[in-house]
Amino acid sequence: MPRTPHPKPTPARRDELFRGRGVAFLLSQVGAQVSRAWAEQIRPLGLDVREAMLLWHVAREEGRSQRELAEVIGLPESRIVGLVDSLERLGLIERRTGATDRRTRQLHLTDSGRTRVDRLMSIALEHDASFSQSLTAEQRGLLIGLLERIARRQGVPEAVHPDF
Amino acid sequence: MPRTPHPKPTPARRDELFRGRGVAFLLSQVGAQVSRAWAEQIRPLGLDVREAMLLWHVAREEGRSQRELAEVIGLPESRIVGLVDSLERLGLIERRTGATDRRTRQLHLTDSGRTRVDRLMSIALEHDASFSQSLTAEQRGLLIGLLERIARRQGVPEAVHPDF
DNA sequence: TATTGTTATACTCTATAACTATA
DNA sequence: TATAGTTATAGAGTATAACAATA
Numbered sequence: 001m002p003r004t005p006h007p008k009p010t011p012a013r014r015d016e017l018f019r020g021r022g023v024a025f026l027l028s029q030v031g032a033q034v035s036r037a038w039a040e041q042i043r044p045l046g047l048d049v050r051e052a053m054l055l056w057h058v059a060r061e062e063g064r065s066q067r068e069l070a071e072v073i074g075l076p077e078s079r080i081v082g083l084v085d086s087l088e089r090l091g092l093i094e095r096r097t098g099a100t101d102r103r104t105r106q107l108h109l110t111d112s113g114r115t116r117v118d119r120l121m122s123i124a125l126e127h128d129a130s131f132s133q134s135l136t137a138e139q140r141g142l143l144i145g146l147l148e149r150i151a152r153r154q155g156v157p158e159a160v161h162p163d164f
Numbered sequence: 165m166p167r168t169p170h171p172k173p174t175p176a177r178r179d180e181l182f183r184g185r186g187v188a189f190l191l192s193q194v195g196a197q198v199s200r201a202w203a204e205q206i207r208p209l210g211l212d213v214r215e216a217m218l219l220w221h222v223a224r225e226e227g228r229s230q231r232e233l234a235e236v237i238g239l240p241e242s243r244i245v246g247l248v249d250s251l252e253r254l255g256l257i258e259r260r261t262g263a264t265d266r267r268t269r270q271l272h273l274t275d276s277g278r279t280r281v282d283r284l285m286s287i288a289l290e291h292d293a294s295f296s297q298s299l300t301a302e303q304r305g306l307l308i309g310l311l312e313r314i315a316r317r318q319g320v321p322e323a324v325h326p327d328f
Numbered sequence: 329t330a331t332t333g334t335t336a337t338a339c340t341c342t343a344t345a346a347c348t349a350t351a
Numbered sequence: 352t353a354t355a356g357t358t359a360t361a362g363a364g365t366a367t368a369a370c371a372a373t374a
Contacts, residue, residue, distance in 0.1 A: 013292075014285055018224070022292040023304060024198050026311040031195010033320050034188050060182070067355060076343065081357060103350045103355045121178055128177075128186040134317040135310065140187060143310045146303060147190040153298040156197050231332060240366070245334060267332040267373045 027150075034131060041123050045116065046090065052120060054083045058093050058107045059117045065104040074157070092116050191314075198295060205287050209280065210254065216284060218247045222257050222271045223281045229268040238321070256280050 016022060039049050047055065057069055066084060070077045084107065087093045092113035098104035109117065132140045150156075180186060203213050211219065221233055230248060234241045248271065251257045256277035262268035273281065296304045314320075 014289055017288045017292060018285055021308075022288065023308055023311070024202070024288075024292040024295045026308060026315065027191075027295065028195045028198040028202070029320050030311050030315055030318070031192045031198065033315070033318050034192040034195065037318070038188070038192070065355075077356065078344085078358080079342075098355095101351070101355085105356070121182055124181045124186065124188075125178055128181060128188040131188045131191065131314060131318070134313050139310060142306065144185075144187055144190060146299065146307045146310075147187070147194050149298050150295060151190065151194055151197070154194070154197050154201070154295070156193050229332075241333065242335080242367085243365075262332095265332085265374070269333070 037130070038127055041127050042120065045119060045123065047116075047120070050083055051086055054080070055087055055092060055109075055113065055117060056120065058087075059109055059114070062108045063106045065098065065106055067104070069107065087113070201294070202291055205291050206284065209283060209287065211280075211284070214247055215250055218244070219251055219256060219273075219277065219281060220284065222251075223273055223278070226272045227270045229262065229270055231268070233271065251277070 013022075017025070035049070042049070042052050045052070053073065054069065057072060058064070064072075066080045067077055070080045073080075084093065084095065084105075088095060091110055093107050094110055095105040096108055098106055135143065177186075181189070199213070206213070206216050209216070217237065218233065221236060222228070228236075230244045231241055234244045237244075248257065248259065248269075252259060255274055257271050257273055259269040260272055262270055299307065
Protein backbone atom coordinates (compact mmCIF):
# COMPACT_ATOMS: atom_id res chain seq x y z
CA MET A 1 0.00 0.00 0.00
CA PRO A 2 1.36 3.43 -0.95
CA ARG A 3 2.79 5.56 1.80
CA THR A 4 0.78 8.50 0.54
CA PRO A 5 -2.49 7.13 -0.83
CA HIS A 6 -3.63 10.15 -2.86
CA PRO A 7 -1.74 13.19 -4.01
CA LYS A 8 -4.09 15.65 -2.34
CA PRO A 9 -5.97 18.21 -4.47
CA THR A 10 -4.80 21.36 -2.74
CA PRO A 11 -4.91 24.99 -3.92
CA ALA A 12 -1.17 24.72 -4.49
CA ARG A 13 -1.72 21.85 -6.86
CA ARG A 14 -4.35 23.94 -8.61
CA ASP A 15 -1.82 26.65 -9.23
CA GLU A 16 0.67 24.09 -10.48
CA LEU A 17 -1.85 22.96 -13.04
CA PHE A 18 -2.72 26.50 -14.10
CA ARG A 19 0.94 26.98 -14.92
CA GLY A 20 0.88 23.83 -17.04
CA ARG A 21 2.95 21.64 -14.76
CA GLY A 22 0.74 18.67 -13.94
CA VAL A 23 1.55 15.02 -14.61
CA ALA A 24 -1.35 14.63 -16.99
CA PHE A 25 -0.37 17.63 -19.05
CA LEU A 26 3.25 16.56 -19.15
CA LEU A 27 2.26 13.07 -20.21
CA SER A 28 0.16 14.33 -23.09
CA GLN A 29 2.87 16.73 -24.20
CA VAL A 30 5.66 14.20 -24.16
CA GLY A 31 3.41 11.57 -25.70
CA ALA A 32 2.54 13.89 -28.56
CA GLN A 33 6.21 14.66 -29.09
CA VAL A 34 7.01 10.95 -29.23
CA SER A 35 4.33 10.45 -31.88
CA ARG A 36 5.55 13.36 -33.98
CA ALA A 37 9.12 12.17 -33.82
CA TRP A 38 8.10 8.63 -34.74
CA ALA A 39 6.21 9.83 -37.79
CA GLU A 40 9.29 11.70 -38.96
CA GLN A 41 11.65 8.84 -38.26
CA ILE A 42 9.72 6.35 -40.36
CA ARG A 43 8.96 8.63 -43.29
CA PRO A 44 12.20 7.63 -45.05
CA LEU A 45 10.85 4.07 -45.03
CA GLY A 46 7.96 5.24 -47.17
CA LEU A 47 5.43 4.48 -44.48
CA ASP A 48 3.09 6.66 -42.48
CA VAL A 49 2.22 5.83 -38.89
CA ARG A 50 -0.86 3.82 -39.74
CA GLU A 51 0.77 1.75 -42.42
CA ALA A 52 3.65 1.05 -40.05
CA MET A 53 1.22 0.11 -37.31
CA LEU A 54 -0.64 -2.34 -39.53
CA LEU A 55 2.55 -3.79 -40.94
CA TRP A 56 3.78 -4.35 -37.41
CA HIS A 57 0.56 -6.07 -36.41
CA VAL A 58 0.75 -8.37 -39.41
CA ALA A 59 4.34 -9.20 -38.49
CA ARG A 60 3.34 -9.94 -34.92
CA GLU A 61 0.92 -12.58 -36.13
CA GLU A 62 0.51 -13.50 -39.76
CA GLY A 63 -2.65 -14.96 -41.21
CA ARG A 64 -5.21 -12.86 -39.41
CA SER A 65 -8.17 -11.53 -41.35
CA GLN A 66 -8.74 -7.87 -42.04
CA ARG A 67 -11.67 -7.88 -39.66
CA GLU A 68 -9.50 -9.23 -36.86
CA LEU A 69 -6.86 -6.62 -37.51
CA ALA A 70 -9.47 -3.90 -37.62
CA GLU A 71 -10.70 -5.01 -34.23
CA VAL A 72 -7.24 -5.19 -32.68
CA ILE A 73 -6.21 -1.81 -33.99
CA GLY A 74 -9.57 -0.27 -33.27
CA LEU A 75 -10.33 1.01 -36.75
CA PRO A 76 -13.40 0.43 -38.93
CA GLU A 77 -12.90 -2.33 -41.49
CA SER A 78 -13.45 0.06 -44.34
CA ARG A 79 -10.32 1.94 -43.37
CA ILE A 80 -8.24 -1.19 -43.15
CA VAL A 81 -8.95 -1.82 -46.82
CA GLY A 82 -7.03 1.22 -47.98
CA LEU A 83 -4.12 0.50 -45.68
CA VAL A 84 -3.89 -3.08 -46.91
CA ASP A 85 -4.07 -1.76 -50.47
CA SER A 86 -1.11 0.52 -49.79
CA LEU A 87 1.02 -2.13 -48.15
CA GLU A 88 0.16 -4.60 -50.89
CA ARG A 89 1.00 -2.07 -53.60
CA LEU A 90 4.32 -1.57 -51.84
CA GLY A 91 4.82 -5.30 -52.02
CA LEU A 92 5.15 -5.66 -48.25
CA ILE A 93 2.17 -7.85 -47.49
CA GLU A 94 -0.20 -10.04 -49.46
CA ARG A 95 -3.82 -11.04 -49.19
CA ARG A 96 -4.55 -14.73 -49.27
CA THR A 97 -8.10 -15.93 -49.56
CA GLY A 98 -9.04 -17.98 -46.51
CA ALA A 99 -9.10 -21.73 -47.18
CA THR A 100 -12.07 -22.59 -45.01
CA ASP A 101 -13.94 -19.30 -45.35
CA ARG A 102 -13.38 -17.76 -48.75
CA ARG A 103 -14.85 -14.43 -47.71
CA THR A 104 -11.84 -13.61 -45.55
CA ARG A 105 -8.45 -12.30 -46.62
CA GLN A 106 -5.61 -13.50 -44.47
CA LEU A 107 -2.70 -11.12 -44.35
CA HIS A 108 0.88 -12.34 -44.69
CA LEU A 109 4.26 -10.66 -44.97
CA THR A 110 6.26 -10.93 -48.17
CA ASP A 111 10.03 -11.33 -47.97
CA SER A 112 10.29 -7.68 -48.81
CA GLY A 113 7.85 -6.97 -45.99
CA ARG A 114 9.97 -8.91 -43.53
CA THR A 115 12.98 -6.83 -44.49
CA ARG A 116 10.97 -3.66 -44.06
CA VAL A 117 9.83 -4.73 -40.61
CA ASP A 118 13.46 -5.30 -39.69
CA ARG A 119 14.29 -1.78 -40.72
CA LEU A 120 11.25 -0.54 -38.87
CA MET A 121 12.48 -2.19 -35.68
CA SER A 122 15.92 -0.65 -36.15
CA ILE A 123 14.32 2.75 -36.36
CA ALA A 124 12.18 1.95 -33.34
CA LEU A 125 15.37 1.11 -31.51
CA GLU A 126 16.92 4.47 -32.31
CA HIS A 127 13.67 6.22 -31.58
CA ASP A 128 13.33 4.58 -28.20
CA ALA A 129 16.96 5.22 -27.37
CA SER A 130 16.54 8.86 -28.25
CA PHE A 131 13.83 9.23 -25.62
CA SER A 132 15.78 7.18 -23.09
CA GLN A 133 18.94 9.14 -23.74
CA SER A 134 18.68 11.53 -20.84
CA LEU A 135 17.97 8.71 -18.41
CA THR A 136 20.13 6.15 -16.71
CA ALA A 137 19.20 2.52 -17.24
CA GLU A 138 17.85 2.55 -13.72
CA GLN A 139 15.68 5.58 -14.37
CA ARG A 140 14.47 4.09 -17.62
CA GLY A 141 13.30 0.98 -15.83
CA LEU A 142 11.67 3.12 -13.19
CA LEU A 143 9.84 5.17 -15.81
CA ILE A 144 8.58 2.07 -17.59
CA GLY A 145 7.32 0.73 -14.30
CA LEU A 146 5.44 3.91 -13.48
CA LEU A 147 3.95 4.18 -16.97
CA GLU A 148 2.84 0.56 -16.96
CA ARG A 149 1.23 1.08 -13.61
CA ILE A 150 -0.72 4.05 -14.97
CA ALA A 151 -1.55 2.21 -18.21
CA ARG A 152 -2.97 -0.74 -16.32
CA ARG A 153 -4.98 1.51 -14.03
CA GLN A 154 -6.36 3.47 -16.97
CA GLY A 155 -7.12 0.42 -19.05
CA VAL A 156 -4.84 1.30 -21.94
CA PRO A 157 -5.24 -1.45 -24.55
CA GLU A 158 -2.12 -3.50 -25.02
CA ALA A 159 0.04 -3.14 -28.10
CA VAL A 160 -2.31 -0.67 -29.73
CA HIS A 161 -1.71 2.98 -30.25
CA PRO A 162 -5.31 4.02 -30.41
CA ASP A 163 -5.10 7.30 -32.27
CA PHE A 164 -3.31 6.01 -35.30
CA MET B 165 26.94 11.64 -14.43
CA PRO B 166 24.66 8.63 -14.93
CA ARG B 167 25.91 5.28 -13.74
CA THR B 168 24.81 3.74 -17.03
CA PRO B 169 25.23 6.38 -19.71
CA HIS B 170 23.14 4.81 -22.46
CA PRO B 171 20.60 2.05 -22.34
CA LYS B 172 22.35 -0.14 -24.88
CA PRO B 173 20.59 -1.13 -28.11
CA THR B 174 20.84 -4.88 -27.78
CA PRO B 175 18.92 -7.65 -29.54
CA ALA B 176 17.00 -8.13 -26.31
CA ARG B 177 15.85 -4.55 -26.44
CA ARG B 178 14.84 -5.10 -30.04
CA ASP B 179 12.59 -7.93 -28.98
CA GLU B 180 11.16 -5.82 -26.19
CA LEU B 181 10.19 -3.21 -28.75
CA PHE B 182 8.70 -5.76 -31.12
CA ARG B 183 6.41 -6.82 -28.31
CA GLY B 184 5.36 -3.18 -27.85
CA ARG B 185 7.10 -2.59 -24.54
CA GLY B 186 9.47 0.30 -25.16
CA VAL B 187 9.47 3.61 -23.29
CA ALA B 188 8.61 5.57 -26.39
CA PHE B 189 5.64 3.41 -27.25
CA LEU B 190 4.39 3.48 -23.68
CA LEU B 191 4.73 7.25 -23.56
CA SER B 192 2.71 7.72 -26.73
CA GLN B 193 0.04 5.30 -25.55
CA VAL B 194 -0.37 6.85 -22.13
CA GLY B 195 -0.19 10.33 -23.60
CA ALA B 196 -2.95 9.55 -26.07
CA GLN B 197 -5.04 8.11 -23.27
CA VAL B 198 -4.57 11.28 -21.23
CA SER B 199 -5.71 13.39 -24.17
CA ARG B 200 -8.78 11.26 -24.79
CA ALA B 201 -9.76 11.36 -21.14
CA TRP B 202 -9.27 15.13 -21.01
CA ALA B 203 -11.52 15.65 -24.03
CA GLU B 204 -14.24 13.63 -22.33
CA GLN B 205 -13.84 15.34 -18.99
CA ILE B 206 -14.31 18.83 -20.38
CA ARG B 207 -17.15 18.07 -22.77
CA PRO B 208 -19.75 18.79 -20.05
CA LEU B 209 -18.31 22.30 -19.92
CA GLY B 210 -19.35 22.79 -23.53
CA LEU B 211 -15.75 23.13 -24.70
CA ASP B 212 -13.60 21.03 -26.98
CA VAL B 213 -9.89 20.66 -26.39
CA ARG B 214 -8.90 23.54 -28.62
CA GLU B 215 -11.39 25.97 -27.18
CA ALA B 216 -10.27 24.99 -23.69
CA MET B 217 -6.64 25.43 -24.67
CA LEU B 218 -7.25 28.90 -26.06
CA LEU B 219 -9.39 29.91 -23.11
CA TRP B 220 -6.64 28.80 -20.78
CA HIS B 221 -4.03 30.79 -22.68
CA VAL B 222 -6.18 33.89 -22.56
CA ALA B 223 -6.60 33.38 -18.82
CA ARG B 224 -2.86 33.00 -18.35
CA GLU B 225 -2.29 36.42 -19.87
CA GLU B 226 -5.10 38.66 -20.99
CA GLY B 227 -4.73 41.30 -23.65
CA ARG B 228 -2.65 39.40 -26.16
CA SER B 229 -3.49 39.68 -29.84
CA GLN B 230 -4.80 36.79 -31.90
CA ARG B 231 -1.51 36.66 -33.75
CA GLU B 232 0.41 36.30 -30.52
CA LEU B 233 -1.89 33.54 -29.34
CA ALA B 234 -1.60 31.80 -32.68
CA GLU B 235 2.16 31.84 -32.35
CA VAL B 236 2.18 30.56 -28.78
CA ILE B 237 -0.26 27.77 -29.52
CA GLY B 238 1.34 26.97 -32.83
CA LEU B 239 -1.75 27.29 -35.00
CA PRO B 240 -2.29 29.39 -38.14
CA GLU B 241 -4.04 32.69 -37.43
CA SER B 242 -6.91 31.76 -39.66
CA ARG B 243 -7.80 28.93 -37.32
CA ILE B 244 -7.68 31.13 -34.24
CA VAL B 245 -10.45 33.24 -35.74
CA GLY B 246 -13.00 30.45 -35.52
CA LEU B 247 -11.98 29.50 -32.01
CA VAL B 248 -12.25 33.10 -30.84
CA ASP B 249 -15.63 33.30 -32.55
CA SER B 250 -16.81 30.27 -30.58
CA LEU B 251 -15.56 31.48 -27.24
CA GLU B 252 -16.99 34.93 -27.88
CA ARG B 253 -20.35 33.47 -28.88
CA LEU B 254 -20.27 31.52 -25.62
CA GLY B 255 -19.68 34.82 -23.85
CA LEU B 256 -16.41 33.66 -22.31
CA ILE B 257 -13.99 36.09 -23.90
CA GLU B 258 -14.22 39.36 -25.77
CA ARG B 259 -12.27 41.05 -28.52
CA ARG B 260 -11.09 44.58 -27.82
CA THR B 261 -9.60 46.65 -30.59
CA GLY B 262 -6.04 47.59 -29.73
CA ALA B 263 -5.65 51.19 -28.59
CA THR B 264 -2.32 51.88 -30.23
CA ASP B 265 -2.67 49.50 -33.18
CA ARG B 266 -6.25 49.29 -34.31
CA ARG B 267 -5.59 46.28 -36.51
CA THR B 268 -5.16 44.00 -33.52
CA ARG B 269 -7.82 42.39 -31.36
CA GLN B 270 -6.76 41.96 -27.76
CA LEU B 271 -8.44 39.06 -26.05
CA HIS B 272 -9.87 39.37 -22.56
CA LEU B 273 -11.90 37.13 -20.29
CA THR B 274 -15.44 38.05 -19.36
CA ASP B 275 -16.69 37.38 -15.83
CA SER B 276 -18.43 34.35 -17.21
CA GLY B 277 -15.17 33.30 -18.79
CA ARG B 278 -13.37 33.59 -15.48
CA THR B 279 -15.93 31.32 -13.87
CA ARG B 280 -15.53 28.83 -16.68
CA VAL B 281 -11.77 28.80 -16.27
CA ASP B 282 -12.28 28.06 -12.59
CA ARG B 283 -14.40 25.08 -13.45
CA LEU B 284 -11.87 24.05 -16.04
CA MET B 285 -9.14 24.02 -13.42
CA SER B 286 -11.30 21.96 -11.10
CA ILE B 287 -11.71 19.39 -13.82
CA ALA B 288 -7.98 19.53 -14.54
CA LEU B 289 -7.43 18.82 -10.87
CA GLU B 290 -9.59 15.70 -10.98
CA HIS B 291 -8.10 14.69 -14.29
CA ASP B 292 -4.57 14.99 -12.99
CA ALA B 293 -5.45 13.20 -9.78
CA SER B 294 -6.96 10.36 -11.77
CA PHE B 295 -3.67 9.77 -13.53
CA SER B 296 -1.69 10.16 -10.31
CA GLN B 297 -4.01 7.85 -8.44
CA SER B 298 -1.96 4.70 -8.71
CA LEU B 299 1.19 6.49 -7.57
CA THR B 300 2.48 7.59 -4.22
CA ALA B 301 3.29 11.27 -3.84
CA GLU B 302 6.92 10.27 -4.02
CA GLN B 303 6.43 8.36 -7.26
CA ARG B 304 4.44 11.21 -8.72
CA GLY B 305 7.28 13.61 -8.08
CA LEU B 306 9.70 11.14 -9.54
CA LEU B 307 7.60 10.75 -12.67
CA ILE B 308 7.31 14.49 -13.15
CA GLY B 309 11.07 14.79 -12.80
CA LEU B 310 11.72 12.13 -15.41
CA LEU B 311 9.18 13.55 -17.83
CA GLU B 312 10.55 17.07 -17.47
CA ARG B 313 14.00 15.75 -18.13
CA ILE B 314 12.82 14.12 -21.33
CA ALA B 315 10.78 17.17 -22.32
CA ARG B 316 13.76 19.46 -21.93
CA ARG B 317 16.01 17.13 -23.87
CA GLN B 318 13.47 16.82 -26.68
CA GLY B 319 12.70 20.50 -26.81
CA VAL B 320 9.03 20.22 -25.96
CA PRO B 321 7.59 23.74 -26.04
CA GLU B 322 6.43 24.96 -22.66
CA ALA B 323 2.77 25.23 -21.79
CA VAL B 324 1.66 24.21 -25.24
CA HIS B 325 0.01 21.00 -26.23
CA PRO B 326 1.11 21.04 -29.84
CA ASP B 327 -1.44 18.77 -31.45
CA PHE B 328 -4.51 20.66 -30.39
C1' DT C 329 4.57 48.33 -48.68
C1' DA C 330 3.77 45.35 -44.68
C1' DT C 331 0.87 43.36 -41.21
C1' DT C 332 -3.62 41.89 -38.57
C1' DG C 333 -7.48 39.72 -38.88
C1' DT C 334 -10.99 37.61 -41.96
C1' DT C 335 -13.06 34.93 -45.54
C1' DA C 336 -13.07 31.65 -49.45
C1' DT C 337 -11.41 27.69 -51.71
C1' DA C 338 -9.64 23.43 -52.37
C1' DC C 339 -8.00 19.24 -50.27
C1' DT C 340 -7.64 15.49 -47.00
C1' DC C 341 -9.71 12.43 -43.56
C1' DT C 342 -13.21 10.08 -41.73
C1' DA C 343 -17.41 7.66 -40.70
C1' DT C 344 -21.45 5.76 -42.62
C1' DA C 345 -23.87 3.23 -45.23
C1' DA C 346 -24.81 0.79 -49.67
C1' DC C 347 -23.13 -3.16 -52.20
C1' DT C 348 -20.86 -8.10 -53.55
C1' DA C 349 -19.49 -12.44 -52.60
C1' DT C 350 -19.52 -15.94 -49.80
C1' DA C 351 -21.44 -18.51 -45.87
C1' DT D 352 -30.17 -14.32 -43.21
C1' DA D 353 -25.65 -12.94 -41.70
C1' DT D 354 -20.85 -11.71 -42.35
C1' DA D 355 -16.05 -10.19 -44.78
C1' DG D 356 -14.57 -7.16 -47.62
C1' DT D 357 -15.22 -3.29 -50.81
C1' DT D 358 -16.81 1.00 -52.74
C1' DA D 359 -19.40 5.43 -52.72
C1' DT D 360 -20.88 9.44 -50.51
C1' DA D 361 -21.24 13.02 -47.71
C1' DG D 362 -19.44 15.66 -43.85
C1' DA D 363 -15.82 17.64 -40.93
C1' DG D 364 -11.30 19.57 -40.46
C1' DT D 365 -7.41 21.68 -42.42
C1' DA D 366 -4.05 24.55 -44.92
C1' DT D 367 -3.51 27.96 -48.28
C1' DA D 368 -4.09 31.89 -50.30
C1' DA D 369 -6.92 35.98 -51.52
C1' DC D 370 -8.89 40.01 -49.26
C1' DA D 371 -9.96 44.42 -46.29
C1' DA D 372 -8.49 47.49 -42.86
C1' DT D 373 -4.89 49.71 -40.71
C1' DA D 374 -0.10 50.81 -40.11
